[in-house]
Amino acid sequence: MRAIVVSATGGPEVLTCADHPDPEVNPGEVLVDVAAAGVNFIDVYHRMGRYPLALPFVPGEEGAGTVAAVGEDVREFAVGDTVAWAGVPRSYASRVVVPASKLLAVPDGVTPEIAAAVTLQGLTAHYLTHSTYEVKAGDDVLVHAAAGGMGLLLTQIAKLRGARVIGTVSTDEKEELARQAGADEVLRYGGFSEAVRELAGSGVHVVYDGVGAATFDQSIASLRPRGMMALYGQASGPVPPFDPQLLARNGSLFLTRPTLNAYVATRDELTWRASDLYGWVASGQLRVHVSGRYPLDEAARAHEDLEARRTTGKVLLIP
Structure with missing residues (x-):
């Protein structure tokens, strides 16, 4: 598989693309072929070292794609399902292992790209407007x-x-x-x-x-x-x-x-927010604007454009 790796913190130039062995799937986990990975400011903070991670690391916390394999004891998902996630590390890659507890089923009417574009920010917007301050x-x-x-x-x-x-x-x-x-x-x-x-x-x-x-x-x-x-x-x-x-x-x-993790602390809370979110998208009540789709190996350019405020809406990496 291909993945972006950060070996030293710094500017966008530290984002390098390389071949890696496919990750192993352990019990309770799901292997996903990534259709798109979301680019978020949290990824910039990790790359810069503002929110330090152990080096080297694969950045990215959001994406969507198709289930390629399921680990032992996983019953909710099957090979071929369209799924999405947020708050899962190592998402700037062509294949990602996701804990089943953090994986979300993407309904008909929501494409994998749109799911990758809306999940992390959409869950955040949901908790901000429904829980942090109930508008x-x-x-x-x-x-x-x-x-x-x-x-x-x-x-x-x-x-x-x-x-x-x-x-x-x-x-x-x-x-x-x-x-x-x-x-x-x-x-x-x-x-x-x-x-x-x-x-x-x-x-x-x-x-x-x-x-x-x-x-x-x-x-x-x-x-x-x-x-x-x-x-x-x-x-x-x-x-x-x-x-x-x-x-x-x-x-x-x-x-x-606030931070997202505190507002999706339980499976019920995560699926409640995601159900609302994907339902609004599927019904046309919520429109998702994707301003840029970049090949995975152009992750540095995606970060440059995001930091320079040259983007509007969402930025995606396409493996």
């Missing part, structure tokens, strides 16, 4: 990077729940994508907190912020009293230390730094 009809919601893969999904799901969505973007092209996804208002980043206050009066109920350092202060300033800041990523860098009194001064605010 309700009439809520004002601020979504940063509204034309990115996460932003487009968050916007659509918040609209499904009846919210008014205010998005931030950097270009006219991205504004158009955000509006097509249902954003009611779209702002540029400069001075966005003042614009949010003009639109939402006392502020928004929740901010979904995957940008981090560059937007944190203004995101806090955009919240109404007792509003919630859901800081789910740090694409612009980590937020510096701050005095918790900041939350008190701005109206008894809530701040959380």
Whole structure:
């Protein structure tokens, strides 16, 4: 099989493609022929060493494909099934071994590429809007990077729940994508907190912020009293230390730094979120925008484009 390997942390150039033996399938595991692997910012953080992994490692945590073999005791899946996963390491490869407990059946109406494009970010968008802060009809919601893969999904799901969505973007092209996804208002980043206050009066109920350092202060300033800041990523860098009194001064605010693993801690929770997600996709209620499909051996270029914000929607690697 072919796989991307990181032998030393650094820039995109450390992503090298090489031949490797097929992985062994142990009891409780499933071997999958990968149709597509999702590219996410968590992969960039691993490659850079911001979230350290033992070297060498195969990056990637998301993908979809066809079951090639099942291990002993696996009853839920069979050879030929279309499946997807998120939060499973070593996904930048042509073959991946996935624990059956983390594998998801992909229903008719959802292609493997779309499943690879939507699973990790879609599960994240689901827990953010259904559990971290349960969006309700009439809520004002601020979504940063509204034309990115996460932003487009968050916007659509918040609209499904009846919210008014205010998005931030950097270009006219991205504004158009955000509006097509249902954003009611779209702002540029400069001075966005003042614009949010003009639109939402006392502020928004929740901010979904995957940008981090560059937007944190203004995101806090955009919240109404007792509003919630859901800081789910740090694409612009980590937020510096701050005095918790900041939350008190701005109206008894809530701040959380959630991660997917904590919200799919049980099989029931994982399959509940996935069932909603794939159901919305199959019915056409949730549209998945794939902006780039790169051959596996061009993983470095995919990372370069993602980090340079040249992408909109989702980026995939095709083995």
